[in-house]
Each structure stands twice: as C-alpha cells, then as structure tokens.
Amino acid sequence: MKKTDPHIIVIFGGSGDLTIRKLIPALFNLHCRGFLPSCFAILGLGRTPHTDESYREKAVVGNPHLLKNENADDKSIKDFGRHIYYHTMNSQSESDYGNLKDRLMDINEQCSTQENYVFYLSTPPSLYQSIASGLAKVALNHEDRGWKRLIVEKPFGYDLKSASALNAHLLTCFKEDQIYRIDHYLGKETVQNVLVTRFANSTFEPIWNRNYIHHVEITAAESVGVEKRGGYYESSGALRDMIQNHLLQLVALVAMEPPNLSSAAAIRDEKLKLFQSLRPLTVEEIRNNVIRGQYVGSRINGESFPGYREEEGVKSDSKTETYAALKFYIDNWRWADVPFYIRTGKKLPTRVTEIVVHFKPTPHRLFNYTNDHVNAGNTLVIRIQPNEGILLKFGVKIPGEGFRVTNTNMDFHYSQLVESYLPDAYERLLLDCIQGDATLYSRGDSVEAAWTFINPILNAWQEFDDIKVFGYPVGTWGPEHADQLIEGKNFTWRYPCKNLAGDGAYCEL
Structure with a gap:
C-alpha cells in the first residue's frame, strides 16, 4: 500500500x-x-x-x-x-x-x-x-x-468562455499539478475498469477499431426528476450537467489510444488527444444529430407525475433540456466514420449507466436467425451502475435440426467478487489526491477541449428558436426522434433494465 x-x-x-x-x-x-x-x-x-x-x-x-x-x-x-x-x-x-x-x-x-x-x-x-x-x-x-x-x-465553467477564464485565474494562484478537478464518475471502479478491459485483454484491443466496430452508444439514465433543484437545473440542463463532463469522460476512456505508461500524465495526454479529435458539429448537424427533450406529466400505475415545467423553481415556458442525445464522429485513424451515440435524461424508466459496443454483423448471412436483431452483430455491454458488470452477447445454435441461431448472454458481475471491497467514488478520489495521483482528475486543457465541442450546441440552441425541444412522457425512454439517430438496418438503442442481463423485457417503472 x-x-x-x-x-x-x-x-x-x-x-x-x-x-x-x-x-x-x-x-x-x-x-x-x-x-x-x-x-x-x-x-x-x-x-x-x-x-x-x-x-x-x-x-x-x-x-x-x-x-x-x-x-x-x-x-x-x-x-x-x-x-x-x-x-x-x-x-x-x-x-x-x-x-x-x-x-x-x-x-x-x-x-x-x-x-x-x-x-x-x-x-x-x-x-x-x-x-x-x-x-x-x-x-x-x-x-x-x-x-x-x-x-x-464541477461544474467547471458554464461554457467555454467561463471555463477558460476560470482556468486562467486558477493558474495565477496554483500550478496545474496542484489543481485537481474532480468528477466523481471517474472514481467508480467500473469506470476505471474500462481501461483494464481494453488494455489488459488481447481479445479486445485488436478489434477495437473501425474495421470491426459498427457503433458505440453510451447511456446515463436517471429515473428521478429534478426534485427540488429546479432553480439550479434551469441554469444547467442535461448537456451541461451530464454530457460535457461525465459522458465525454466515458467517451475518452472508450476511444482513447493506449498510453505508453499507466501514469497520470500519459493517460491524460491521450484523453486530451481524443477530445481534440472530436469532429466539430455544424449548425445543420446540430439540427439533425442532436436531440433535446423535456419530460411532460404522465400517469404510471394510476399515479400522476408532474412535467418539468410544473416543478418548483422552473419557468412555465422553460426550454431547458432534461434529455439530450447526440450523434457524432471522432476524426482519427482508429475511429474514422464510426458513429458514437450518447444520451442522458431524467424521469426515464430506470437508473442505469452503461457503455455498449456494437460490433459489425458477419459479412454473409449463412444461417437461419430467429430474428433480424440476432444477426445485427455481437454486443459488449460495460455496466457502470447499477448491477455492475460486463455482458457479451453472441449467437449460438438452437438445439435440434438445422442451423437456427439465437443470441445468448455471457455475463460477469462485480458482486461475484465477494471478498473485494468496492470503495465509494469519493473515497478513491480523495485518497488519490492525498497521495498526489491525478490520473482520475481532469486536466485544464481537457476541460476546455470538451467545452470546445459542446459550446456550438449551446450557441445554436440559444440563437435558433426553430430548434425544437421535444416532449416525452415521464417513464419513457425520451423523445421518439432520438431513435432516428441510429444508423444501420436492425440497429437501435439498447433499452436496458436494472438487471444487466435483463434486456428484452419491460423495465419496472
């Protein structure tokens, strides 16, 4: 120790x-x-x-x-x-x-x-x-x-300008290696395991690229609303509250190049390169590839739930997004033309955060599949929370005559490591800072690079009134328009349940 x-x-x-x-x-x-x-x-x-x-x-x-x-x-x-x-x-x-x-x-x-x-x-x-x-x-x-x-x-800045100003001011008072910008998501054991899954297993790294991966999706769903934080959330929204920090950090871990060393500097250098490789979104792409939504009141099991505009501290004509979904690309050798999809929202069917890697389908449809989705390619699911673990979906032969194929699950759960202690995210991050290890903390240049990608979206939403805010009923998976983002026949968002291996069933609301 x-x-x-x-x-x-x-x-x-x-x-x-x-x-x-x-x-x-x-x-x-x-x-x-x-x-x-x-x-x-x-x-x-x-x-x-x-x-x-x-x-x-x-x-x-x-x-x-x-x-x-x-x-x-x-x-x-x-x-x-x-x-x-x-x-x-x-x-x-x-x-x-x-x-x-x-x-x-x-x-x-x-x-x-x-x-x-x-x-x-x-x-x-x-x-x-x-x-x-x-x-x-x-x-x-x-x-x-x-x-x-x-x-x-967090929040480290409200937009690119304020983040840059805050960075500049802090650097007049402290050196960069004295500043620890905390994101509690990075303190989760399952988030850290993304790097281990990629770089400690020769099974995955050779196929972790545009030649084998069709697309990547990342979901951070919350079943709760804004509760009594409506006043704060009005000045924030899902894009600032979740995507600029938490979800883009997950994107970096999934997509970054292997660092030369496991040092803080080497890992954070690769994350910066990844943020700098995010393809900037044009106004037209923001119109088509960014969906924002806001939950509206509905009834679930006979109980009424208010919409966002009915929450305490929220304006009656608010356009603040409680849901956001993006489609974007990373312009580098590994990920050229591979779409990335990220989404987050409040008042969705369940609380879950996960990374889903969709591999390309086999090039020739040789067997008889039980449905089209079985032939849509293998899927690797890295569950951040809850029911933490890893799930691999692949095709197997159904017993009997012929070659009928169905999907099956092979899954691992952290709860199976009964003798292992899973520290709270703040435990890990506080100890790292005390010991001078900045690996899981954000560096100033990376924060600004992430804001550089997000800022055009915020500007477009503010400038163009015709960019819509879509309503979605409490307890649903967000606006149906988000389904149109996913490219490819037979591909769709994964709609997870609380149980890692429980997809394909209706979630308990």
Missing part, C-alpha cells in the same frame, strides 16, 4: 450537504480501513458558527450518512472525531484568510501534519476564484514547506 503523508484536509463549505453526505463518510471509511496516517486532520470551514465539539457532533456523531457504515462503532467514531476541527470564516473576506493560516499552523503543530494541505472547494462555483485568490494572498499555495493541493468540484 502506498504511503500516505501526514496532512490536513481543509473543506470550504464544511457544513454543506456534500460534505456531510459524501466527504466526511468517505474520509471515515479511509480512516477505518487504514489508508490515512495517524497524523492527519480535517478542518471544516463555513460561515455557520460552530465550535470543534459542535461540528464533531454534526459531522460525525450525529451524521446519519456516516452512522450507517458497518465500521461505525463507538470506538471508531470517537477515534475519528478526534481528528475533526472547525473554523468559522467568510471565504469572500480577504482578511479572514490570515486567520485561517494561523489556525492551520496551530493544527499543524498539534497534529504534526508537516504543512501538507488539501483544500476542497465544496462551495458554489461563483466562489472558486475568490477562494483561490485568498489562499494565494497568504501564501497557502507555496510548497517550500509541505505540498498544497486544490480540489475543484
């Missing part, structure tokens, strides 16, 4: 929802599993007044998200709580950063943390620049004594 240096994790937004729900429980797990050193501390920051004791009560002793952990006995909670501190400050007040530095030095001397600091910005994006500036003004970015790292949550 890699040695972890003594350190202090400083959380801006220390009493916020993300901190209480995800960050503190993840750090508790790391502590219980022996990944954190004996000399570490967690300092929560916020405007809400707390003492160290009252914050420990809120974040640890009375935290329901931590208490449901199997390791949460009285001894482990008490031991972990000793490492928790709180400091009241206004992150927009320059004078408060001097007091923060003094408090850090006190904790550093008390806990022997060698002035190694992780600054986690669990705050609204509007505060990122002021916090980075405040830290820099009191030299909390200097690494002459101990390392300093800055974790920035």
